[in-house]
Amino acid sequence: MGSKLLFILNAVVVIVLGAALMFVPATALxxxxxxxxxxELHMARFLGAALVTLGLLLWFAKDASDPGVQKNMAFAMLGGTVLALIVTIIGVAFDGIIRNFGWLVIVIEVVFGLGYVFVIFLQPRMK
Known part of the structure; x- marks a missing residue:
């Protein structure tokens, strides 16, 4: 799995979630x-817009021909994924804000985080 596939998968996930938060925030929440x-609905719309923006950025970054750009994007996404994971764990375990499907969000964040770790650190050693 290369950075292109990971960027595409991540773009699709965040665009779908972002669109849901923007257009049907009550249902999504x-x-x-x-x-x-x-x-909460208004903040969900803001988050949705940010997620759609991130998804579009990832979608267009998938075609970057410079390996340095792809690696820097992967580093940025790994950092963002770790931060999102921390916030999700706080929301699920400590604050009780996310009551349903919090585990699913955690699993998705861990999977993408591991994907970025693979692309950044392990894949270059396999070549």
């Missing part, structure tokens, strides 16, 4: 068992 008051 209800899937996670979170509150759906007006402030």
């Amino acid at each position: 209800a899937q996670f068992g979170t509150e759906t008051r007006v402030p």
Whole structure:
């Protein structure tokens, strides 16, 4: 698996989730068992817009021909994935904000994190 495939998969996941948070935030938040008051809906729309932007960036970065650009993007995505994992664990385990499917979000973040670790550190050694 190369960075191109990982960028495509990650782009699809974040664009789908981002679009759901932008256009049907109450439904998307209800899937996670979170509150759906007006402030939460508005913040979900902001998060959705950011996720769609990230997905588009990943989609266009998949075609970068410079290996340095791909590696830097992978480093940035690994950092963001680790931060997202920390926030998700706090939301699930400590704050109780994410009541449903929090484990699924954690699994997805771990899988993408491991994918970026592979692309950055292990794949270059295999060549």
